[in-house]
Amino acid sequence: MTFTLLAIDRSSGLLGAGTASLSLAVGNSVLAIDPAVGAVASQAWTNRALRRRVLDAIRDGASVDEAIDAVPEWDDGHALRQVAVIDIEGRIASRTGAECGAWAGERRGDDHVAIGNVLTGEDVVEALSDGFRAAAPRGDGAAPEIVFAERILSGLIAAERAGGDRRGRQSAAVAIAAIDRDAGLPADLVVDLRADDSVDPLSELARLLDLRAAHDGAPAVTPRRG
Incomplete structure (x- = not known):
């Protein structure tokens, strides 16, 4: 139902997350960032509580693998869940329940992980990863968090072009936080943009990111959907 x-x-010392789905307000239900710990996503038949459970476990000393491996202990419906985390050292763990719906899976790369379920195929997560990695660096003075958000949005756009959520599209979100080992909660996000209900949520997210960049006095930097 979702790719993330x-x-x-x-x-730049930043954590980032981006997601898109044929679901209302996917950014509210799927993503969470703790600047002292990492970024997490819980999706498919989403159990929102898993986000906090995973981040709390890592904050308390568990490895990313130990936190993700504990999901079945916390959730009787774990077969319906897809969960992933990246910590502030770049360590990654993820799991896809057996009942998440075809196609469901992941692709890991340097400093990122792409996951998705109810997609048109594996090429969607491949495009998500490749689009993020291939986003060209900018030299126009845009703030690092804007540039990072643009790279994540480039991945989401590439994933949708590859087929995306097989049911269609409705919402998308991007969130960025500065890593801070002493940070408390709630998280202070330097970018937190959502298109909660749109016929073209990624274009709307691009428009919002343009406005965010302009607010900082930078030129518009978001990718265009051509």
């Missing part, structure tokens, strides 16, 4: 990217930008 979690990533870290080591050079």
